[in-house]
Amino acid sequence: MRTKIVNLPLLLNREEIYPFLNIGPISGPLPANIHRLVDTYVKRVTQLARPQGLIRVCPINSTTRGRVTLDDAGLVITGAGATGHFTDCEKVTLLAATLGPRIDQCLAELQQRAGAADAFIFNAVAAAAAEHTIETLDALAVQDIRRGAYYPTARFSPGYGGWPLESQQEFVACIDGEQIGLSVTPHHLLQPVKSITAVIGWSRLPVTRSYEQPREKPCRSPLTCRDCPLKEKCQNPMREPLGPGSDL
Amino acid sequence: MMANFITTLQNQVLLGDGAMGTMLVEQGLPPGENPELWMITHPQAVQEVSRAYLTAGSQVLQTNTFGASALKLGEYGAARRVEEINKKAAQLVREVAQDQAFVAGIMGPSGQFPAPLGTLDWTELVEVFGRQAQALEAGGVDFIFLETFSDLGEIRAALFAAKKYTRLPVACSLTYTKGRTLTGTSPRVAAIVLEAMGADCIGANCSTGAAELLAIMEEYRQHTGLPLLVEPNAGMPELINGQTIFKETPADMARFAEPFRALGVNLLGACCGSTPAHIKAMGEALTSRQPAPRREQSDPPVMRLASRSRAVTIGSSELPVLIGERINPSARKAVAAALKQQDWDFIIQEGASQLEAGAQLLDLNTGLAGGDETRLLPAGVQQLQMSLDCPLVLDCTNPAALEKGLQEFQGKALINSVNGDEKSLRAILPLAKKYGAAVLGLTLNEKGIPAGAEERLAIATEIIATAESYGLPREDIIIDCLVLTAATSPEMAMETVRAISLVKEHLGVGTVLGLSNVSHGLPQRSWLNAAFLSLTLGAGLDAAIANPLNQRIKETMIAGALLTGRDQGARNYLTQAGKTAVPAGVPADQDRGQVEPKTALQRAILQGQQEIVVPLVQKLLINNDVLSVINEGIIPALETIGGQFARGEAYLPQLILAGDAAKKAFTYLKDNFPRQKAAQGGTIVIGTVKGDIHDIGKNIVTALLENHGFRVVDLGKSVPAEAFLEAARQEKADVVALSALMTTTMVEMPQVIDLLKKELPEVKVIVGGAVVTAAYAREIGADGYGADAVEAVHLVRKFCPEQKS
Structure with a gap:
């Protein structure tokens, strides 16, 4: 199994954190007290996190409607929303990223000892850090994909696009998640909590990666609004129009 | 061979070529095929591409060897063919170029990362790149062109290898997104590090298009005197009517040719998606082939150090720099113990706290009695640079250990130290040159520390002359005039101050001081350290190795910088004093003066x-x-x-x-008023449903309910239905609030609701959480749904109308 392990630098900037603070369309600078807390927890998260990632490239064995199987890997990608993205793909890159267990420990401690605001802001910074980590890993994978004269598809994760979260277990096994301390709870959630798994397809034809157009979709989700499970609740006025066929 | 590539480049703007991969696809490269292996069987196709570029006006033609390192070819089972492929590729282009164009031997990233990011060690990586560079040289290329690198550590190793194994000039090009490489390097940092490592030409390629690269090249221009190169791509491809189209037309790309030349670019080409038509248009758009004039060397010289992501400068015109001294096992038992047990978390924490207190550089000393410095120093470097982003000062005089440490440090380090003893100079200076490091010179020699300032000046002069003879620029040398403890030689302290003045006046280099020696063996050390720091800053000291956690030192440094005219507009002083700590525009806390x-x-x-x-x-x-x-x-x-x-x-x-x-x-x-019970709005039992371990949202609702005077019994996360029932019964709850973040866990909610409705029908159940909607809440029979914490409070209010004060 050719899984590549990478330690990743964490170079968070403030703008990456704001979306996770649930900061909506209000313009203008942050109030001073929030600014100070964000500063404190950026430092804390940067110190505690040990961002690591795994990358594995697998050739696609077969693609049928709603089901993508891979060579030499037990993982099966299912769900109409997810598999539709891999129609023109020959390979996929599997990614897993984590910030390590110390972030979870610190969050638990803050919840015990500090106020809700501290825990909330720490959690937001850590979520931004996890997103930053998977973005870096994504960029590494995409470089390889483009170099091979393929086009990267959008990034997809178990739990989205009809791909059940139950696949998380086989995903983590397939990428040898233990190497970076990843495990899955009986309810299919990743541990450490600030971890992400995802898959990118190697397409023969150019495809649009929706999250490369932040002006149209300012949230950090790698999904299009149509595929997003939070679409019904999204308050973002800049949300992509869902268009005809929307179930809203 | 044509005239020297670099000399030509310095006097003329050269036109490079464009994309290889997309052109080879047009020549018939099948999907999924390795372009380098395909070339061996289709040499005429590759030559066709080169010929098209030559006709379009390219003066530099690239070999088709981007992925021809042993590691990349190894992915196709062809690692042993490195020599054959690279040599052949070079020969093919040389045949086309003849003496009409220079041939660039292309080397791309290995696809692996050097430690600490990845698992490859330095020696392995250097061998991989060295092998490829040698084969390209054997095939007749004019220079090695390291292209599309995104990690400074990797390109540094490739540059080192190309320099070590060939006699060719080396051009280095990184790829940028939003002003940084993937692993956080800015053009400024790249310029500092690659220039020190001996690069002959630097710049950027690929990235996200020409417009973004203008800013990148401007930053390069400000920070290096080396020739510059730029090769933007032709935008991101799109599928239009079944065809892969790159957005930037030849005319679009041509608009950038002159602006790039005006920024001082010497080699202008293009990357992914470009064609000979792009190159032709760019060439025609150039109004002159005269390179734009470049920056003058700064005077007085400034020492520039860097980590992978941060640059620090030391010099008379800069703020004095504080170098954290605390990672030193001979001075601190806790550090010795941590190094012995390889407790790197402790060492990292020591570094982090010093940076937080204001240090800009960290001194790393791993000279543990009985420890193996050749192992500890590189390990320490790896650990610190993974977690902290400051440049390091490698405090080590063991050449073998130092070499390993310098290999691992992916930036430009400061070596602490050499002295006037010829043996020390001979052992350390070549390492500084080889690995692009700066050097700290101590004014002592085999006879010890001279008493007088003039003798110390003489040793400093000797150190600088020898360093320059090894090819180190003067700005990469900083002198420590040394201080003895005031416990034994109080009369000597002012001699050090005088020596600093002399060195600044006569040699014009930076000065540094290991400050804490002055107070060795005396009580209240910070009194002496701070007073002496003040005196030396007055004499022109540029950096102090000291304890940044000591408030007195920190304050003296800040105040001293202002009083010695190094803090323009007192900006640093005011920021440190907390007067402008909050960025401009952030609303200050309101005046609380005379308010009711x-x-x-x-x-x-x-x-x-x-x-x-x-x-x-x-x-x-x-x-x-x-x-x-x-x-x-x-x-x-x-x-x-x-x-x-x-x-x-x-x-x-x-x-x-x-x-x-x-x-x-x-x-x-x-x-304080237990009898006068605060208003009690009712009792709420709250928890995250079974299986869900995300509880931030639930905690916010809990806090807000409590703040509104409700009694909240928080059951925590992943709570089974039975536990909700039991708590609701025991606590006599008015409302039970359920939270779930995930679609997979919100399905637990109806089970809790069913149980509660059956056993305690009078209790109201409300639900919320990221994926829960009003419709879902209705569907599962909840009494209410709160979209956010404020709505949850309103709901609870509605369900607990009677205030039980």
Whole structure:
């Protein structure tokens, strides 16, 4: 199994954190007290996190409607929303990223000892850090994909696009998640909590990666609004129009 | 061979070529095929591409060897063919170029990362790149072109290898997104590090298009005197009518040719998606082939150091720099113990706390008695550079250990130290040159530390002359005039101050001082350290190796910088003094002067100022009872912020901070007036449903409910249905609140609701959480749904109408 392990630098900037603070369309600078807390927890998260990632490239064995199987890997990608993205793909890159267990420990401690605001802001910074980590890993994978004269598809994760979260277990096994301390709870959630798994397809034809157009979709989700499970609740006025066929 | 490539480049803007991969696809490269292996069987196709570029005006033609390292070819089972492929590729292009164009031997990233990011060690990586570079040289290329690298550590190893194994000039090009490489390097840092490592030409390629690269090249121009190269791509490809189209047309790309030349670019080409038509248009758009004039060397010289992501400068015109001294096993037992056990977390923490206290560089000394420095120093370098982003000072005089440390450090380090002894100079200076490091020179020699300032100046002069003879530029040398302890030689301290003045005046290099020696063996060391720091700053000291955690040192450094004219507009002084610590535009806390106490309390809660809430409550209690403090001081503030949040006029963190402040007030009242019970709005049992371990949202709702005077029994996360029932029964709950973040866990909600409805039908159940919707809440029979914490409070209010005061 050719899984590549990478330690990743964490170079968070403030703008990456704001979306996770649930900061909506209000313009203008942050109030001073929030600014100070964000500063404190950026430092804390940067110190505690040990961002690591795994990358594995697998050739696609077969693609049928709603089901993508891979060579030499037990993982099966299912769900109409997810598999539709891999129609023109020959390979996929599997990614897993984590910030390590110390972030979870610190969050638990803050919840015990500090106020809700501290825990909330720490959690937001850590979520931004996890997103930053998977973005870096994504960029590494995409470089390889483009170099091979393929086009990267959008990034997809178990739990989205009809791909059940139950696949998380086989995903983590397939990428040898233990190497970076990843495990899955009986309810299919990743541990450490600030971890992400995802898959990118190697397409023969150019495809649009929706999250490369932040002006149209300012949230950090790698999904299009149509595929997003939070679409019904999204308050973002800049949300992509869902268009005809929307179930809203 | 043509005229020397670099000399030509310095005097003329050369036109490069464009994309290889997309052109080969047009020549018939099948999908999924390795372009380098395909070339061996289709040499004429590759030559066709080169010929097209030559005809278009390219003066530099690239080999098709981007992925021809042993590691990349190894992915196709062809690692052993490195020599054959690279040599052949070079020969093919040389045949086309003849003496009409230079041939660039292309080397791309290995696809692996050097430690600490990846698992490859330095030696392995250097061998991989060295092998490829040698084969390209054998095939007749004019220079090695390292292209599309995104990690400074990797390109540094490739540059080192190309320099070590060939006699060719080396051009280095990184790829950028939003002004940084993937692993955080800016053009400024790349310029500092690659220039010191001996690069002959530097720049950027690929990235996200020409427009973004203008800013990147401008930054390069400001920070290097080396020739510059740029090769933008032709935008991101799109599929239009079944065809792969790159957005930037030849005319689009041509618009950037002159602006790049004006920025001082010497080699202008193009990357992915470009064609000979792009190159032709770019060539025609150039109004001259004269390179734009470049920057003058700074005077006085400034030492530039860098980590992978941060640059630090030391010099007379800069703020004096504090170098953290605390990672030193001979000075601190805790550090010795940590190094012995390889407790790197402790060492990293030592580094982090010094940086937080104001150090800009960290001195790393791993010279543990009985320890193996050749192992500890590189390990320490790896650990620190993974977690912290400052440049390092490698405090080591063991050449073998130092070499390993320098290999691992992916930036430009400062070596601490050499001295006037010829043996020391001979052992250390070549390492500094080889690995692009700066050097700290101690004014002592085999005879010891001279007493007089003039003798120390003489040793410094000797060190600089020898360093320059090894090819180190003067700005990469900094002199430590040394201080003896005042316990034994108090009369010598001022001699050090005089020596600093002399070195600054006669040699013009930077000066540094290991400050803490002055107080060795004496009590109240910080008195002496700070006083001596003050004296030496007055004499022109540029950097001090000291303890940044000592407040006195830190303050002396800040004040000294202002008083010696190094702090323009007192900007640093004012920031450090807390006067401008909050960035401009951030609203300052409002004046709390003559405000009515209830309004002041409301305002404090609104602004989340926990620390002043209790004193304000105490003040209010002089003339008010507990209930009116709550109803007229605390609750209105919570109502206001809740309303602002609901209208989108306040951020969620502000709402939570206000809640925390209100909680302080409630807690004070509850603790101090237990008999006058605060208003109790009812009892709520809350928890995250079974299987869900995300509880931040639930905790916010809990906090807000408590702040509104409700009694909240928080069952925590992943709570089974039976536990909700039991708690609701025992606590006599009015409302049970369920939270779930995930679609997979929200399905637990109906089970809890069914159980509660069956056993305790009078209890209201409300639900919320990221994926839960009003429709879902109705569907599963919940009594209410809160889209956010404020709505949850309103719901609970609705269900607990009777205040039980």
